[in-house]
Amino acid sequence: MLDGGRIFLLLIEIIRRGKKINPEKEALFHLIGFFLFMFLAILITINDLIRII
Numbered sequence: 001m002l003d004g005g006r007i008f009l010l011l012i013e014i015i016r017r018g019k020k021i022n023p024e025k026e027a028l029f030h031l032i033g034f035f036l037f038m039f040l041a042i043l044i045t046i047n048d049l050i051r052i053i
Helices: 003-015 023-053
Strands: none
Touching: 003 023
8 A cells, every 4th residue: 555565565575586476465465554554544533532622
């Protein structure tokens, strides 16, 4: 989803000496990253709203 995740996957490919990561696993990695990002954004928003109230 973000550049950091893509860089991380590229580093894994370099460590594995150019062996490509399965596209399905890469998509799952991005999906999990997206949900973690959204969860964190919601959690921070709720925390800010509680502090205001």
